[in-house]
Amino acid sequence: MNCTPTTLEFYKYTAGFFLSWCEDRNVTTPQEVTACQVREYLALLAVYRRLTKQTGVHVTLHAMRRSFTILALHAEMNPLHLQALAGWEDMTMLKHYAQLEDADLLAEHAKHSPVDRL
Numbered sequence: 398m399n400c401t402p403t404t405l406e407f408y409k410y411t412a413g414f415f416l417s418w419c420e421d422r423n424v425t426t427p428q429e430v431t432a433c434q435v436r437e438y439l440a441l442l443a444v445y446r447r448l449t450k451q452t453g454v455h456v457t458l459h460a461m462r463r464s465f466t467i468l469a470l471h472a473e474m475n476p477l478h479l480q481a482l483a484g485w486e487d488m489t490m491l492k493h494y495a496q497l498e499d500a501d502l503l504a505e506h507a508k509h510s511p512v513d514r515l
Contacts (some may be wrong), residue, residue, distance in 0.1 A: 417459065421484065459494075466494040471501075 415486065424458055448456040462483070469479050480491050507513070 441478060463494045
């Protein structure tokens, strides 16, 4: 297959995202990747590139997954349900995507502080 320099740069740029995408699907070796999965991934990237172009906001798979995780937690979704919904085997990935900000932590502290209940 011949690749133009632009296509080659695109593939280099997206390689890291593709590896993360594969990990989310428990694909650990290149032999496990199917052509259908590659097409699905490239179609998602095309959607995100269009969104980036239309909105001026850099949209990636990671950004979408992180936004979903944080919004679900803000909506008080049970973390165990979120873990199951996202397909994560343990809480490690939930912690990775959640990366709560100081404002989130301060709000929870104010809401549940035992000192305020004395």
